Amino acid sequence: MPKKRVTLNALTTTAVELADTDGFDALALTGVAEKLGVAASTLYTHADGVDGLKYLVAVAATRNLTETVRNAAIGASGPDALTAMGFAYREFALDHPGQFASTLLPAKLEGDELATAKLTLLGVFVLVYQAIGHSEHEARLAARATCSAIHGFLALEHTNTPSSDHDADYRFLLNALQHGLLHTHAASQT
């Protein structure tokens, strides 16, 4: 019998997979333990219960999302980059529903892993707005507004009454936001 050893990496990976499969809320120590071939109580050596496990998933998911969005941003300039990022964000949410849901988990301590992961994600948007010509303050406002709008759309997309064309709705939202942000930018420069 080979001794069963659990690494933090294997634990996280398995938890992320299970979250995407069964839903983030349904993520259970039992399921992860079974998939890893260990007793459920073993997981307390590596994570702080079910909340600790969900925290691990949230951190990994936020980082994965950040990388996806960042990759979408390269190679396109300004406004096009924003649209590309928006659609990459959406694709991530559709492909990884559990990871997307985990994004809502609040950070515990200011400056902890999850908090910094969230800041990094926001930072990608900030950079794009700065590249367009916004000041840092404006860019931060614009980035927060954009992330809020995107998250809201994706969260409601599958819960709300079915629209005829979600794709068009999303494009409309991104466009309106973009024009609105350009407006405030122009207004602040006059």
Place this chain on the structure above:
Amino acid sequence: MPKKRVTLNALTTTAVELADTDGFDALALTGVAEKLGVAASTLYTHADGVDGLKYLVAVAATRNLTETVRNAAIGASGPDALTAMGFAYREFALDHPGQFASTLLPAKLEGDELATAKLTLLGVFVLVYQAIGHSEHEARLAARATCSAIHGFLALEHTNTPSSDHDADYRFLLNALQHGLLHTHAASQT
């Protein structure tokens, strides 16, 4: 001993209260039953398990939110009405976190109570945009975009990295969206 009788109304009210107190996810048959003074199994006479209970909460919450937003819309015209609705929405979310969270629950059947409640809420926004001069199609797009953005902001407001001024952030988002929607409106008319 007076016989304990549970009405659907008392059940819903208690569940809504408990959702706001303990969180929508933590809503439990046990807690509701205890607060009503009956055995947990009794609740199966009135609701279809825990999911049925959450469904009841979601319907009630959506209706409450709709009334709040509708009330905020009267007495102000056009753009001002939209801002007022946005802030009423936010106040509702802050005061009733459980009800706000229940808003994310998807409707089961098309045309069921929850689906129509969601449509009614959206309808309030549609009406305002029509009053401003948008066509019905445009108004529907604008309403969906607005609801998405508002929901996203409120969902992330307490989970994301603390901003210096959430109030300003929210105002900024509502403003940008409003200007962006006016832009697309103007563009489609030229």
Place this chain on the structure above:
DNA sequence: ACCTGAACACCGTTCAAGT
């Protein structure tokens, strides 16, 4: 028709005991 209590399954958590 509505309510109760017993019963069972399932999950989270702790802990003494093994290696």
Place this chain on the structure above:
DNA sequence: ACCTGAACACCGTTCAAGT
């Protein structure tokens, strides 16, 4: 240091039995 299995609490759900 890491893993196990027993133990316990808690919640959801079902059902036969009461009124």
